[in-house]
Each structure stands twice: as C-alpha cells, then as structure tokens.
Amino acid sequence: MDVIVADNAGFCFGVKRAIKMANETLDGAEGQVQALGPLIHNPQVVGSFQKRGLRVAESLEDITPGATVVIRSHGVGPSVKEGVEAKGLKVVDTTCPFVTKAQWYAAKLIEDGYKVVVIGDAKHPEVVGIVAHTGGKAIVLNTIAEAEALKFIGRLGVVFQTTHSILHVQEVVGALLKRSKEVRVFNTLCGATTAMQKTAVELAPDVDAMVIVGGRLSANTAQLAEVCRKVNDRVVQIESAAELDPAWFAGVRRVGVSAGASTPDEVIAEVVDRLTQMEPAATTA
Numbered sequence: 001m002d003v004i005v006a007d008n009a010g011f012c013f014g015v016k017r018a019i020k021m022a023n024e025t026l027d028g029a030e031g032q033v034q035a036l037g038p039l040i041h042n043p044q045v046v047g048s049f050q051k052r053g054l055r056v057a058e059s060l061e062d063i064t065p066g067a068t069v070v071i072r073s074h075g076v077g078p079s080v081k082e083g084v085e086a087k088g089l090k091v092v093d094t095t096c097p098f099v100t101k102a103q104w105y106a107a108k109l110i111e112d113g114y115k116v117v118v119i120g121d122a123k124h125p126e127v128v129g130i131v132a133h134t135g136g137k138a139i140v141l142n143t144i145a146e147a148e149a150l151k152f153i154g155r156l157g158v159v160f161q162t163t164h165s166i167l168h169v170q171e172v173v174g175a176l177l178k179r180s181k182e183v184r185v186f187n188t189l190c191g192a193t194t195a196m197q198k199t200a201v202e203l204a205p206d207v208d209a210m211v212i213v214g215g216r217l218s219a220n221t222a223q224l225a226e227v228c229r230k231v232n233d234r235v236v237q238i239e240s241a242a243e244l245d246p247a248w249f250a251g252v253r254r255v256g257v258s259a260g261a262s263t264p265d266e267v268i269a270e271v272v273d274r275l276t277q278m279e280p281a282a283t284t285a
C-alpha cells in the first residue's frame, strides 16, 4: 500500500521536553527517581524509563523518602507540590508550559470572580490539575448536552483541556453562551496538538483509510482519531504495529498515518513499514 505520513505526527515539544528532563535527572541522580503517575501516556516510553530505573508512584504516599520526584507533563495541583515540599523531596517539574498556562488562567478567573468551566475529561490528570488550581471550584464538562444542562450563571470563565479540538470547544462554548450573561474564554488549546490535528484532517479525505498511532490513554491521540473520523469513515487507532490487521485494509490502496504527541518515531516507523509491506492484493476486498 502507499503510505503517507501527516506532518507534525508524533512527539510534541512538551513531551520531548519532559523526556529530556527525566533523562537528565536519571543521569545525574544519586538516589531513587520516581514519577508521580506515568511520565507520558505511552506504554513503550514508560517501559523504557522503568528499565532505566524511573519508578512510577501513584500518589505522594508511595514516594520513597529521599527520592527525587518527577512531576509529569500533565501537571499537578498546588497541594501536591506543597506535599512534595513538605516532605523535603527534590522535585523536577516537567509540566508542559501550555498546561501551566491553562492552570494559571483557571486560577485567575476564580480570583476575578468568575465561575470556571473546564471543557475536558474530568478524569484526565491534566484536567484534575487545572481544577485543583481553582481550589476544586471549577465545573468540568465535555459535551454540548452537559453545557445546555447547566443552570444560569452570571459570569462564566472558560478554559479548555489543552489537547481538545478547536471545533469541539467552539461548539461547547456556543452552548455556554446561552447559560450566562458574560462568558470570558481563554484559548488554552496547545499549538502542537492543533497543528497535528490540522495536518491529519487535511490528509484524511485524500486517502482510503487513516491509521492513528498512540497510547490508549492518550487524550490527544483519541482527539486526533475523532477529528479524522469526521472526514473519513475508515479510521483505526492502534498503539503499535503488532495490532495492524490486514483484514481492516480490504480495498485500501492509499493509507494515511498520524500519531499522538507521545508516540515515539520508532513506533511510527514500524507502523509505516508494516503498512508498506502489505501487498495491494492482500488488501483487496
């Protein structure tokens, strides 16, 4: 099959930065190094860091005394940072600057007297961290129906999970406009994700099928697949080349590939290799 890889596929600036900082910390560490939650949402990357000795701790209580704590790119709430400091632990904070900005805007909106709405997935660690920066006062919603169900609020302040699509947040903000007299919106979408979605959506209508590569828990990978589904019916999301099933590609001659922000280049290359090797005859319906 012919395989076309979309521009901007794979590692974003924030993930590259987090990986670099974690590697430098492991290189120079004398004691244990532990990450608060998986460093990024990619099992291959997390696995290779574990081999280098980076342990994943689920909470502050799991941190070994004296360890260096790596805060992941999704960020954490203020109380977690205070807890780390109170324990006297060394901290390496890899929070992506785009996420820091979203946390800052959410806190500022609360300070200025707005009821804050975060458009995002309430369970995602980035959103949990943003909400914590509002002292737990923010409402999290993710759909037009949820926005429409909101009771009328005088002053609404809105921020977005950084990896959402512009189209989605525009729709939800549109619904919020009917629920308040004043809606103040900070565009906290990340430029890297927006560029990645744009190039994938431009490619998707020109190919017979799209393959989106990335961790199953990666929000930006799921969004990437979602935006491509709006312009191409045949979109599959996989974590690695091993999941590629020739049966999915019946009749496909040209396939597009894009990848979430935490997908390593070698994983994308394996997917491209495997797709390229699929004989057109084997993919005929």
Ligand code: SF4
Pocket: 012, 013, 014, 015, 073, 096, 097, 098, 099, 162, 163, 190, 191, 192, 193, 220, 261
């Ligand atoms: S996807 Fe965007 S917000 Fe997330 S780590 Fe990458 S650059 Fe930062």
